[in-house]
Amino acid sequence: MTTSRRRPWGSLTVGVTALAVALTGCAGGSGGSAGGGESKTITWLVDNTENTVTYAEQIAKDFNAANPNITVEVETRPQGGEGDNIVKTRLSTGDMADLFSYNSGSLFHQISPEQNLVPVTSEPYMANVSESFKPVVTAGKEVYGVPVGTGNAGAVLYNKKVYEKLGLSVPKTWSEFMANSRKIKDAGIAPIIQTYQTTWTSQLFVLGDFANVAAASPGFATDYTANKAKYATDSAAIKGFEHQEEAAKAGLFNEDFASATYAQGLEKLANGEGAQYPILSFALPEIKVTFPDKLNDIGLFPLPGEDASKNALTVWLPGGVYIPKSTKNLEEAKKFQAFIASKAGCDSQTKAVGANGPYLVKGCDLPADVPTAVKDMLPYFEDESRNSPALEYLSPVKGPALEQITVEVGSGIRSAKDAAALYDEDVKKQAKQLNLPGWN
Amino acid sequence: MTLKTAAPAPAAVARRAEHQARRRKGKSPYPYWFYLPAAVVYTALFLVPTFASFFFSFTRWTLTDFTFIGLDNFVQFFQEPALLKGLTNTFIYGAVTSTLKVVLGMLLAVLLTSRIIARGYLRSVIFFPVLLSSIGVGIVFTVLMDPSKGMINEALAAVGIEGPAWLVDPAWALLSVAMVDVWKGVGLATVIYIAGIVSIPQEYFEAAKMDGASSVKCFFNITLPLARPATATVIILSLIGGLRSFDLIWAMTKGGPGFTSDVIASVIFKQYQAGFYGLSTAGNVVLFLIVTAIILPLSMFLNRKEVEQ
Secondary structure, eight states: OHHHHHHHHHHHHHHHHHHHHHHHHHHHHHHHHHHHHSSSEEEEEEEOOOHHHHHHHHHHHHHHHTTTTTEEEEEEEOOOOHHHHHHEEEEEEEEEEEEEEEEOOOHHTTTTTTHHBOOTTTOOOGBBBBBTTTGGGETTTTEEEEEEOOOEEEEEEEHHHHHTTTOOOOOOBBBHHHHHHHHHHHTTTTEEETTTSSSGGGHHHTTHHHHHHHHHHHHHHHHHTTTTOOOTTTTTTTTHHHHHHHHHHOOOBBBBTTTHHHHHHHEEEHHSSEEEEEEEHHHHHHHHHHGGGGGGGGGEEEESSSSSGGOOOEEEEEEEEOBTOSHHHHHHHHHHHHHSSSSHHHHHHHHHOOSSOOOSSOOOOTTOOOOOOHHHHHHHHSHHHHHEEEEHHSSSOTTTTTHHHHHHHHTSSHHHHHHHHHHHHHHHHHHHHHHOTTOO | OOOHHHTOOOOOHHHHHHHHHHHHHOSOOOOOOOHHHHHHHHHHIIHHHHHHHHTTEEEOOOSSOOOOTHHHHHHHHHOOOHHHHHHEEEEEHHHHHHHHHHHHHHHHHHHHHSSTTTHHHHHHHHHHHHHOHHHHHHHHHHTTTTTTTTTHHHHHHHHTTTOOOOTTTTTTTTHHHHHHHHHHHHHHOOOHHHHHHHHHHHHHHHHHTTTTHHHHHHHIIIIHHHHHHHHHHHHHHHHHHTTTTOOOHHHHHOOOTTTEEEEEEHHHHHHHTTTTTHHHHHHHHHHHHHHHHHHHHHHHHHHHHHOOO
16 A cells, blocks of 8 residues: 555656756757857747748758858747737847847837847848848848848739639729729629738738829828828828728628638639739748649739829838847857858748749849749839839838728728728827837 | 624724734744745735836836836827727626626526436536637637538528628627637536535425425525525626636637727737737736726625625
């Protein structure tokens, strides 16, 4: 009896000892490699989309081949608001990886770059970085990051087979777009795909329309940052909300728009169940992975505005790779940044996931066999008058609730006018948090 | 307890009590430093954070530095467009879940204290959902409640009913989550009621039967009034749970579609996610005050009734 009663304590002791050994063993291991001096391991935090992880692993591998004594360990984090939260928390607790990928533009300003990041303005490898990228990773007078990934567009991805079958041509104005959509509906296909279960996808009518806003009122971004222009009162800016409302009222969305997810939206587009999907061109690599044989059925056109002659594309710049001040491996981290901002870095991304848009590193050419939608996109990138960066790259003011507001517009819960006014209220909080002049 | 002792207290009794208290104090078997570890833990984990959060709710805070801005956060918080919706939803959610838990919990407890077969098994089955993780339950029900492909609507379609779009219909979203919350939480209410009913002396029922009372009469005149302490516990627990509910709502709708199923806690969480740390702390202070303002009087009311009885 006594022995059997003692046994659980025995096993507990064994368990505790094992745990302790595991813990100390773990700590000892990492201490050893850091103190060794010969080979070092640095960490790189990226988001967890399949596309990002695939190219990140490839870059890490190719970098290690070029620098055998530095190993890069790729860590992942969730996307969206949850990811923002993790990045902000890890930065402010000094617990960040040696390098991390994060958005450029307005989200970049929210992580207090001057306080948290190592400036790299005068590093020699910054000469490779495209001049159009530098402003979106600049805070004060310093530049903080190098671009990873490619330029993208917020536009309409459409199924070319459906367009061919119905004899439609690419619309240049909003009314042509609506006319096309009605014809597609009559043919029994969902004209516009919306996927509100993945809330961020609902914002494209507004965010992707910005090139049209910029064409109609060129000073909007500056006035917006200075609290002088508002979505609700600017006749060009409110168009995005109004278009979404109009399309919803005309019943042009897929029937299950409220419960469909982003992945289901891509499936509908690839299979021709739906014809047009206003979305970011980040979707292309995902289509490539899931429906490789359908990739070249997909084309791209900008969200159309009122004026055919001003038809322009809204462009998303790639995110940056930054070094936090808390890193203990600054030299190695800079070496890795230099590798990403070089032709070798672009090549290993193309090798891993293909080219999904233009790179913002000098000397990086695209291969000849890019997907059709990327080909559709390139002419707009090459001519500066035919594109505009999205508002989030021109102004640090971006409200957190836009995706909920646009879900309400698309679901018929809130009118366009109301929604625009509500969004203007929403951005106030961000502007105040950033202490922007003109808002307090 | 305090009410009982204080009510009949003439001056003499009070003086004696004071004496005793002083004597006990003087003869405390533990030296003061014995309390130190507990005090340190309590201060570090409860007092400091509480006061820090009161302080930071008056600042614009980026986790690393802060600017004192007075009551601005509270002004901003009450101007929050989603807040009014969130407040109403919080009260609806709290009221619906706690009412249903009281009614269903009572009925199930009556059923499970009667002589039925497999009583022990049924008792544990009703309690199992309480043990599950809210997030897991949320994800499972999101799949089950899918308007076109979900199992619930497919089952309804099989008998010719067209089910609502549960989580994506603005009119249904909050109620759908509330129903799942009831499914998950009713087991605890039932267990509390079972304990309450079992403790009612059997003689009352026997006497009532002698007098020819029906089982309905027995329920309304014996079980219901004598299970009052259990009712008080269930109401308070489920109302507190309902008012600060967050996990299930976040797992199932994230406050959507749009803002239609937002509650105060999800509004606050979204502000925290957006990096408005001062503002969301102010929101938590407000939530704390609201919950206190509702629960404190309610618990005093329910407990007074208990003492009188």
